[in-house]
Amino acid sequence: MRDRSSQPTDSARAWLFFLRPGIGVKRWLAAALLGIFLTSLGMALLLLLVIANGPLHLLLLDFLPDWLRALLLVILGLLIGGIGALRLHQLIVREIWPGLQAPENRAALQAFMRRQQRRNGPRIVAIGGGTGMPQLLRGLREYTDNITAIVTVADDGGSSGRLRQQTGVLPPGDFRNNIAALSDDEGLMKRLFQYRFAEHDVSGGDVQHSELAGHSFGNLFITTMAAITGSFESGIAASSRVLAVRGRILPSTLENVTLCAEIRRTTEDGRTEWLTVQGESTVPKAAGQIERVYLQPAHARAYPEAIRAILQADLIVAGPGSFYTSVLPNLLVESIRDAISASSAVRIYICNVATQPGETDNYTVLDHMVKLRQHAGDAFTMALANSNYNPETRPAHNARWVALPDTQDDGDFRIFVGDVVDAERPWRHDPKKLAARLMEIYYQLSAKSPKV
Secondary structure (H helix, E strand, O other): OOOHHHOOOHHHHHHHHHOOOOOOHHHHHHHHHHHHHHHHHHHHHHHHHHHHHOOHHHHOOOOOOHHHHHHHHHHHHHHHHHHHHHHHHHHHHHHHHHHHOOHHHHHHHHHHHHHHHHHOOOOEEEEEOOOHHHHHHHHHOOOOOOEEEEEOOOOOOHHHHHHHHHHOOOOOHHHHHHHHHHEOOHHHHHHHHHOEOOOEEEEOOEEEEOOOOOOEHHHHHHHHHHHHHOOHHHHHHHHHHHOOEOOEEEEOEOOOOEEEEEEEEEOOOOOEEEEEEEOOOOHHHOOOEEEEEEEEOOOOOEOHHHHHHHHOOOEEEEOOOOHHHHHHHHHOOHHHHHHHHHOOOEEEEEOOOEOOOOOOOOOOHHHHHHHHHHHHOOOOOEEEEEOOOOOOOOOOOOOOEOOOOOOOEOOOOEEEEEOOEOOOOOOOEOHHHHHHHHHHHHHHHHHHOOOO
16 A cells, blocks of 8 residues: 555645646746736837827926926925925824823833834843842843843752752753843732742641742742743743743753862961862852862853854843852853853943852952953953942941952953942942943943944
8 A cells, every 4th residue: 555645745746737748837937928028018118109299298398408307397396295294294293293292192102112222222141140130131121122141050059959959950040030030020020930938838737848848939930831841941931931021041051060169268277278069059158269160061062042142242241140150150161151252242241249258258350350361261351340339338248348449441451330239238239220331331332343
């Protein structure tokens, strides 16, 4: 019995019939095209004869010199066009403009204009993770919809770490925060995605341990979407569509990487010892000076869409966030780092307002930049740092203010400054201030760069 799947379809049979030798399709198609051409040519000649011998030559002022005829036609065209424009302006002022001036219509028009400006805004890539990146994204979304957040997948603590161990999915925590930050209804999404299930269930007066204890709803949602769609990246994309996210959230790599650190510390008897720790959540707890961080496996492959976004970007931003555990893990992916260095975009590192105990104790802005160069080469040689702080005070949690250098351009690094802090929590960035200063720097630098 012949396989029906090998038989041609109805449309295929039709094409085979027309292309069969002896049918003459090409010959009759050529005849039809020739007939159309000859008809068009004959109509053109007929029109010329009517103009030359009929009354139409009077309408075209054929009896006048060519220069005078051209001048009269220009004057007539300007007159008719001017009358039309004037009448159109009067119509708009009388019928349309009063309606646009109504408060509700004016607000709608302004919202429409802002939306159009955001759609045409610069292509921005933000690199990082933790709680710092959502602050930046909340500010940037007012300037552009073309935002790509590239997020670390090295997190192994809390709810994300448990899901990573139990299901094998990449840690969803940082993705959850950024999806909420870029959602059109961030207020509701933030409350929903950040909701954490209680440590215990109370049922019938008995206190029982909950299997969902400590998990956030957002982490479970993303993990479920990843299972339904078949992959983590598809789950993130589907979650973004469901929650009306403006922009994209991408992983820096899809490999199951582990963050490792070499730490130097001094013992009680004054000796210097070196310690190697594994796991993003254990690095800040090692109680020493972090000298170097690296990934295992060392040559993790970058997510291709992240590379494409970097190479197409107008502005690339790293930070703010935990320097060693949120920002650098992305830059340790070799192809990510190389793509940033090869990009023609404006590239700026946003320095934290305060130091982070266990990671950047006593660091200055230049200390951040030196360590950034040690790990990421020349990917970032410009930084934005806060200038609005009181050196006589200290931020919360035993941290210190990140001190500014004496000069803003020492030949190796260029430091931009500005008031970018939250007035109520001066150890954190203010989204609006940070985005406004960042965009000001971007437009300043891009105006100086050659136009492509």
